[in-house]
Amino acid sequence: MNDWVIETKDLTKKYGTFTAVDALNLSVKHGEVFGLLGPNGAGKTTTILMLLGLTEPTSGEVRVLGLDPSRQPLSVKSHVGYMPDLVGFYDELTAEENLIYTAKLNGLDRRDAYKRIDEVLERVGLQDVADHNVGTFSRGMKQRLGVADMLLKRPQMIIMDEPTQGLDPEGAREFLQLIRTLKEEGITILLSSHLLFQVQAVCDRVGLFHRGKMVLEGTVPELGRRVLGRAYRIHIEAEGDQNAIRSALQKVPGAVQVELADGRLYRIEAEHDLRPAAAEAVMNAGGKLLRLDVETQNLDEIYAHYFKEVEHGN
Amino acid sequence: MAIEIAQATGKREREGSPWTGLWAVVAKEMADHLTSARMRVLEILIVLTAAGTIYGAMQNIRSTIGQDRFLFLKLFTTAQEPLPAFVGFMGLLVPLIAIALVFDTINGEFSRRTLSRILAQPIYRDALLLGKFLGALFTLALVFTAIWLLIMGLGLWGLGVPPSSEEVARSFLFLLVTIFYGGIWLALAMTFSIIFRQPATAALASLAVWLFFMVFWDIIAGVLAQTLMPIRFGFSEEYLKQAQLELGLTRLSPTTLYAEAILALLQPSIRSLGFILPTQLQGAILGSPLPLSQSLLLIWPHLTGLLAATLLLFALGYTLFQRQEIRA
Structure with missing residues (x-):
């Protein structure tokens, strides 16, 4: 068993002449919280999509949980939870109905699915609104439902793209607390953000993206020493x-x-x-x-x- | 690790079935369609159409009871001024219903930001697209079957004569062809919902194609035939060739194919859908109906054409969807 849950080797993605991700070498250890930082358009989302097999790399190699996402996407996606930025749900369905669809797509049987749905909704504090239409939810509630949606498949790793985007400060604080409890359970977490203060609060290591390259990588004090000459x-x-x-x-x-x-x-x-x-x-x-x-x-x-x-x- | 990577890249094929999760998608789509307000409106529309046209047809048929072997089929094809016959309405309504069901099926997932979340579940895009198509097709089938049963019931009650087995078979085939005809428009509207990010644009594009085939194609086909096969000397062969070309051109339209196919199914006395020269009629007993198998033979090319068009459109949409970047 390998300690690295994510490994990429010279991973590159080009759209025409534009290089979105340029020879990326990224490694994430089991159980750590890794933050992808960088301005919008730096290649964070493209990297995430390649990790999930939702976009084919132009060249280079990816391993997620020891699997190749473009050849074994089903295995990867059944062990990795993904929450896109500003995650959306079907507004005309209730929270529970939305999760039932996810459970079915994951091939869970009916009884197991209902048990897990109750579990995850309680986990994110939405058990009281399980039968409300998602259309009535605030951004923060949708974001928490997004976490419930990921946890439904009992993932080994979760990937979140800009998870605190659009949340008010209180919502963001609660959300980061949720991320910490997930980390305590031993789930590896990869998150991307341009809200640095929040990333700093939860990440063990961070990688700084700039124009498709990861220009800096390490713990926050390490980066401080390297860039500012002090920690x-x-x-x-x-x-x-x-x-x-x-x-x-x-x-x-x-x-x-x-x-x-x-x-x-x-x-x-x-x-x-x-x-x-x-x-x-x-x-x-x-x-x-x-x-x-x-x-x-x-x-x-x-x-x-x-x-x-x-x-x-x- | 490097060695592992090198070994695994030798294996190029995708794991698992492309249809994993297909039935979950179909069930979700059908549930959505059947409970949506949009569907209620369409159902009311089609029930009113059926009730109106069938009532009109019955008024008309009552006067001729006992004179026709295929009384039941006349329910579908008899028009009572000012209403057109039921089949005429279906040629108009089926595309509209199909378009209304799926014009926002893919771009709607984009705008609700659900697509990347759904595709991050262990399914392939294949399952999502086919699931959406089948979900809509089964919905159409369900609604049309209900209407068909309703008409059969009304016929029994109103005419007081049970349909013969051939009538049941012919009208059932009419139902099947109608569902497949809906399939073409589903595939078309779905393709547009992949191409255009705005649901309104996709709906307009689909309606434009529908209007083009409904209204303009027949006119264009006539003009084209006159230009390509002009009548120079006034020989009858020239007229025949021009007419044949025009017929061939109009048959490129799914509306024409559908209209001809159901005409042959519901009116057994129709012996040919093309031109017949007097010499070809020698020995034929005019006005005698064709057996079902012969009618089927007559419309076989039409059915193949309808199915092929559906497959082509679906394949086009499929290719576009597979290549689409899913990031919003």
């Missing part, structure tokens, strides 16, 4: 001799840059979390420590910084 930003508020405190902080191992922001506020860009050492340094320099905060790296910033560099590079 942590520490805020210190201290009273005392500014120059003494500042030079003391600069001597702390791991500190990349120390800035005096405003009177008694200091900002340290650091390679690792050096709060204890920084606190000690402030004390030794005769300062009074008033506040000490760490800000982990922000994916938004990494993203913006990276694309700024790319623009300049061109």
Whole structure:
């Protein structure tokens, strides 16, 4: 048994002369949450469609759960749940009827299907509206029904395209909580998004897409180190001799840059979390420590910084 | 892993049956059609048509009871001014009903954003497309059969004469041909629903084709025949050739094929659908009906043509759908 549930090798998709996905090498481990990031049109959805066998790759190879999606699509699709962006349902049918159709397409027998439908609807908190027409549902409810729809086949892996698109902040927060509970159950999750803050909150690793290529890949702190040259930003508020405190902080191992922001506020860009050492340094320099905060790296910033560099590079 | 990939790529064929999940799609489509408001409207329309034309026909037939061997068949073909006969109405209504059922079948899935979710289930596109076609075809069959039974019942009650076995057989074949005729328009409207993303455009395109064959094709065929086979010297062969060409051209239209086919089925006295020269009639007993097998032989090319057109249109739609990118 292989640890990798998704593996692609030089995966390429061309539409005419336009290259949507360019020699992509992507690997996703069993049980991890992987985020595909990038602006619209960067090739995220095309990649997902190729993983499911819904679009034929122009060249290169794909393996999903050890299977080839373009030759064994039925096996792949019966083990992989997929939720497209702004997932749609038949408005004139109830939530339950929509799921019955999915269950039938998956070849579940009747009794099993009803049991599972009750299970998944309860799971996403829609059991009370099971017999309401989907036309009356809010975007957030449809999105949760989308998750129920995926879980119906008891997938080993789920793929979600822009799952939080169109949700209000509260809806998005609840949705991310749902994703976390799925991860705890050992389901591998691949999700794409351009809402970086949310991806950062749930993903173990991320891949940054730009014009069909995955230009960066790794955990968020790794990317922070690589792109910004730092992984942590520490805020210190201290009273005392500014120059003494500042030079003391600069001597702390791991500190990349120390800035005096405003009177008694200091900002340290650091390679690792050096709060204890920084606190000690402030004390030794005769300062009074008033506040000490760490800000982990922000994916938004990494993203913006990276694309700024790319623009300049061109 | 690399070795595994290399081994597996040697196997090029797709796994499993292309029809996995077909019956789930058929059942869903039929349930949708039969419960939709659109279908209610169509049902009312067709029931009113049947009731009106059959009532008219009965008024007409009562006066001639006992003079005709095929009284029951006359129910379908007799017209009472100002209404046309039931078969005339069917030639008009069947395409409309078929188009109304499926003009938004594929593009509707796109606009509701359900297509990619459905295709992410373990089925092939083949099953979805054929399932949608069969679902609509079975719906048509169900509705037409109900109407047919209704007419037979009305006939029994109104005429008070039971139909002969040949009449039952002929009118049943009429039902079958009508369902297949619906199939052509289903395949056409479905193809348009794949080509056009807007359901309204697809509906208009289908209606345009329908109108073209209903109204304009006969006129165009006449003009074409006159241009291609002009009458130069006034020989009778020239007239015959021109008329034959015109007939051949009009038969490219499914409406003509259907009209001729049901005419031969419901009026056993019809001995030929083309031209007969007086010499060919030598020895024929005029006005005597053909047996069913001979009538069938007469319309066999028509039936083949109707079926072939359906298959061609479906194949076209199938090819387009297989190649379509499903991302919305």
